[in-house]
Amino acid sequence: MDLAxxxxxxxVEWRIGPHGRMxxxxxxxxxEDLVRQMDDKxxxxxxxxxxxxGIVQAAYAMPDAHWGYGFPIGGVAAFDADExxxxxxxxxxxxxxxxxRTLHTGLTVADIAPVKQKLADRLFASIPAGxxxxxxxxxxxxxxxxxxxxxxxxxxxRGYGSPADLERIEERGCVAGAAPEHVSEAAKRRQRxxxxxxxxxxxYLELQEVTQIYDVPAADxxxxxxxxxxxxxxxxxxxLGHQIGTEFLKAMVLAAPAHGIDLPDxxxxxxxxxxxxxxxxxxxxxxxxxxxLANREVITHLVRQVFADVVPDSHLALVYDVSHNTxxxxxxxxxxxxxxxxxxxxxxxxxxxPGHPGLPxxxxxxxxxxxxxGSMGTASYILVGTxxxxxxxxSSACHGAGRxxxxxxxxxxxxxxxxxxxxxxxxxxxxxxxxxxxxEEAPGAYKDVRAVVDAADRAGLARKVARLRPLVxxxx
Amino acid sequence: MEAVNRWRRSxxxxxxxxxxxxxxxxxxxxxxxxxxxxxxxxAMTAVITDPARVATETCVxxxxxxxxxxxxxxxxxxxxxxxxxxxxxxxxxFEVHLDRRxxxxxxxxxxxxxxxxxxxxxxxxxxxxxxxxxRDETGxxxxxxxxxx
Numbered sequence: 153m154d155l156a157x158x159x160x161x162x163x164v165e166w167r168i169g170p171h172g173r174m175x176x177x178x179x180x181x182x183x184e185d186l187v188r189q190m191d192d193k194x195x196x197x198x199x200x201x202x203x204x205x206g207i208v209q210a211a212y213a214m215p216d217a218h219w220g221y222g223f224p225i226g227g228v229a230a231f232d233a234d235e236x237x238x239x240x241x242x243x244x245x246x247x248x249x250x251x252x253r254t255l256h257t258g259l260t261v262a263d264i265a266p267v268k269q270k271l272a273d274r275l276f277a278s279i280p281a282g283x284x285x286x287x288x289x290x291x292x293x294x295x296x297x298x299x300x301x302x303x304x305x306x307x308x309x310r311g312y313g314s315p316a317d318l319e320r321i322e323e324r325g326c327v328a329g330a331a332p333e334h335v336s337e338a339a340k341r342r343q344r345x346x347x348x349x350x351x352x353x354x355x356y357l358e359l360q361e362v363t364q365i366y367d368v369p370a371a372d373x374x375x376x377x378x379x380x381x382x383x384x385x386x387x388x389x390x391x392l393g394h395q396i397g398t399e400f401l402k403a404m405v406l407a408a409p410a411h412g413i414d415l416p417d418x419x420x421x422x423x424x425x426x427x428x429x430x431x432x433x434x435x436x437x438x439x440x441x442x443x444x445l446a447n448r449e450v451i452t453h454l455v456r457q458v459f460a461d462v463v464p465d466s467h468l469a470l471v472y473d474v475s476h477n478t479x480x481x482x483x484x485x486x487x488x489x490x491x492x493x494x495x496x497x498x499x500x501x502x503x504x505x506p507g508h509p510g511l512p513x514x515x516x517x518x519x520x521x522x523x524x525x526g527s528m529g530t531a532s533y534i535l536v537g538t539x540x541x542x543x544x545x546x547s548s549a550c551h552g553a554g555r556x557x558x559x560x561x562x563x564x565x566x567x568x569x570x571x572x573x574x575x576x577x578x579x580x581x582x583x584x585x586x587x588x589x590x591x592e593e594a595p596g597a598y599k600d601v602r603a604v605v606d607a608a609d610r611a612g613l614a615r616k617v618a619r620l621r622p623l624v625x626x627x628x
Numbered sequence: 629m630e631a632v633n634r635w636r637r638s639x640x641x642x643x644x645x646x647x648x649x650x651x652x653x654x655x656x657x658x659x660x661x662x663x664x665x666x667x668x669x670x671a672m673t674a675v676i677t678d679p680a681r682v683a684t685e686t687c688v689x690x691x692x693x694x695x696x697x698x699x700x701x702x703x704x705x706x707x708x709x710x711x712x713x714x715x716x717x718x719x720x721x722f723e724v725h726l727d728r729r730x731x732x733x734x735x736x737x738x739x740x741x742x743x744x745x746x747x748x749x750x751x752x753x754x755x756x757x758x759x760x761x762x763r764d765e766t767g768x769x770x771x772x773x774x775x776x777x
Contacts, residue, residue: 193649247776417756558652
């Protein structure tokens with residue numbers, strides 16, 4: 153991106169003043185190198201977002217922002233229903249509530265060294281992953297609707313997970329306002345046998361070692377210690393969410409003229425929050441969010457079964473579960489007025505600071521864990537939300553490294569088998585059904601995740617707590 | 629592989645992919661719009677696996693209609709994504725007939741066989757990004773968009 157088009161507000165904040173159809177400014181949080189690496193499309197997309205009806209304060213791009221659909225990935229925007237604000241299917245994306253959870257195991261890396269291969273093989277065999285895979289659960293229509301209303305709570309009630317998990321999941325495992333009646337039969341059919349499956353692409357299950365602590369008090373509260381083993385699971389609402397995204401994107405494109413909305417880009421498809429279509433989407437999107445929460449809970453259950461069998465002394469407990477693709481109703485004070493806003497985070501993480509009532513009691517004084525995923529060979533990070541992030545970007549932070557290289561270029565640059573061998577030599581065991589898939593997801597195809605989290609930390613969006621190094625990675 | 633190649637040659641049609649920062653663009657090219665729609669579907673299969681590895685033993689029929697050619701292309705690809713997902717199938721050969729904005733198609737394929745197909749990635753949806761349908765400067769029809777993986 154051309155820096156000359158931006159006004160630099162600080163070393164890690166760049167602003168685009170309102171011009172053309174923009175109703176509010178756009179703000180990019182990133183250091184100079186990261187901004188230079190961003191595609192010009194990020195500029196175009198974030199200024200288009202700033203032109204949507206009812207947008208409040210500014211349109212934001214996180215340090216990992218890259219070219220998405222309508223919204224950039226790493227885009228954040230809040231809308232006010234009272235000001236004609238919109239909800240955008242494009243602003244949430246196809247993989248609704250795709251996110252990541254991390255569990256601590258109570259084990260050290262030395263504890264699992266003798267069984268690392270066995271754990272990798274058993275996890276790969278037990279967690280359905282990749283194209284065409286299906287889970288063991290089969291949901292009839294009654295169970296499907298109950299799952300869509302209950303999320304992770306539904307999974308726990310059926311024995312897939314522990315009640316203690318629920319306190320460590322956003323919205324305590326279940327988003328209110330889910331409306332399964334607004335989820336099509338096609339979307340439900342797509343999900344019938346996909347619960348408890350990992351998916352493919354950048355989704356993964358990793359065993360990771362805590363290698364560095366940056367913030368001891370926060371790390372203690374998250375029960376993270378150097379040398380210990382954690383498990384991270386990155387996946388989303390699977391086919392159900394994809395189908396809801398597809399259907400509502402089309403419905404919103406077609407309905408835009410009737411709603412008086414002149415879309416600068418069809419992928420920004422949206423509808424007024426107070427319209428029947430907007431409310432229908434919100435109900436379906438919340439159902440998909442619950443599907444993602446249930447999916448990560450069922451996968452966690454499968455992971456626990458493998459650990460109980462291979463490492464009987466382990467106890468896997470949730471650090472936290474965050475979603476990356478959401479629209480959530482949250483309270484903020486804007487220009488001195490308290491408002492309930494619809495905050496879209498597309499490829500961005502919620503990052504509530506200390507004292508927020510939405511946090512579980514045992515984390516309320518420290519802030520929300522923010523989990524930033526890596527990419528097979530590169531580190532993941534755990535951060536914590538700050539008080540400042542409330543004002544900076546509606547309590548939002550980055551979600552990952554963001555791609556730096558296209559899939560084509562990655563598959564031309566690396567060979568899957570050689571990459572697996574190379575990573576094994578570095579102590580990272582990869583298990584995947586697809587050699588080309590591994591090449592397309594090569595760590596080198598992503599931006600430097602350390603630069604991304606450093607920029608988020610410097611900007612005050614979230615504070616670094618711990619660094620995690622991958623040991624085993626199950627890829628779909 | 630033979631069947632796919634013969635079919636492609638006989639229709640003077642081809643497919644290709646183009647790069648997107650995070651995902652993949654798919655493009656079909658042919659003497660008429662139906663051929664371009666057939667080819668873009670092959671290009672989409674190639675995102676997942678080598679289309680030549682897919683046995684074309686089972687036929688699935690697909691119908692869709694839309695307000696314009698571009699929306700019809702997105703609907704066509706999304707219908708295929710849906711059929712692949714719920715049937716756990718991959719498709720290697722396509723036959724498309726168009727009647728104004730109505731599409732009637734047959735897709736031939738088989739169940740996913742992970743060891744043989746080595747499927748790379750699932751497709752979440754066809755998008756409106758990079759979406760173009762029309763004739764190029766040589767008079768050939770092109771149909772393209774980016775698919776979210």
